[in-house]
Amino acid sequence: MLVIAIGGNTSSRTALKLRDYLTEYFSREPSMLIIPTATSDPANFSEIQSFWAKIFKDVCILPLHKKVNSFLSEEELHNKLQNYDFVFFSGGDQKRIIQLIRGHGIHRFLLEKNSSSLFAVGGTSAGAAALGDLCILSGSPARFESIKITSGLGLLKGYVVDQHFKERKRFGRLIYVVLKWKINGVGIDEDTAAIFRSDGELLKILGSGFAWFFEYDKDGRLGLCYKKEAEGEV
Numbered sequence: 001m002l003v004i005a006i007g008g009n010t011s012s013r014t015a016l017k018l019r020d021y022l023t024e025y026f027s028r029e030p031s032m033l034i035i036p037t038a039t040s041d042p043a044n045f046s047e048i049q050s051f052w053a054k055i056f057k058d059v060c061i062l063p064l065h066k067k068v069n070s071f072l073s074e075e076e077l078h079n080k081l082q083n084y085d086f087v088f089f090s091g092g093d094q095k096r097i098i099q100l101i102r103g104h105g106i107h108r109f110l111l112e113k114n115s116s117s118l119f120a121v122g123g124t125s126a127g128a129a130a131l132g133d134l135c136i137l138s139g140s141p142a143r144f145e146s147i148k149i150t151s152g153l154g155l156l157k158g159y160v161v162d163q164h165f166k167e168r169k170r171f172g173r174l175i176y177v178v179l180k181w182k183i184n185g186v187g188i189d190e191d192t193a194a195i196f197r198s199d200g201e202l203l204k205i206l207g208s209g210f211a212w213f214f215e216y217d218k219d220g221r222l223g224l225c226y227k228k229e230a231e232g233e234v
Helices: 012-026 042-053 074-082 094-100 105-115 171-181
Strands: 002-006 032-035 059-061 086-089 120-124 132-138 148-151 156-163 184-188 192-197 202-207 210-216 222-228
Touching (some): 002 012, 002 156, 002 184, 012 042, 032 042, 094 132, 132 171, 156 171, 171 222, 202 222
Parallel strands (some): 002 120, 032 059, 032 086, 086 120, 156 184
Antiparallel strands (some): 132 148, 184 210
């Protein structure tokens, strides 16, 4: 399974590169199911779908949101999810994803897909933050005591993900989390996608920014490298 973490504010150019990468991976253009749980207002659903419908031919929104009465049984959810190749969490507030998705039917389905070679899950902004073993819910880079952490969806093994990374100056925040919780971290700039296998192996960087990797070793040391599209390690 591929896991795709995007730092937010995706351009059409980067989205098209992602489509092309996934088309090569699947040997056809994949179908995309968007889960907009993180957004503050269901009125945003159409805008989210409209952007991605310009990129992929087959795009559907699954209206799972606390403000929308869209009950589906576990069997109905499972059947719907089976029809799509690429499940994608849009941005907003990661707390909403954790509250409505973690531990429920969609989450179990995605965890079962971990061993599948031809499946992809991803997210942008808050959607990316929820993908790792840990999830940063909130917190200022200037006030470490304000940082709130919870268990993530566990789809990207061994990582905690931060987003809008360079733009919101989140270096200190992620370093603090990596050292305190003894976990590897990746910070992803806006308009940048980091593509992994679910076991944490990095496959590709796409977009205009960097992915910043903070590696915690068993001796408590912190390693840093940063990578950009079509470039090796710096």
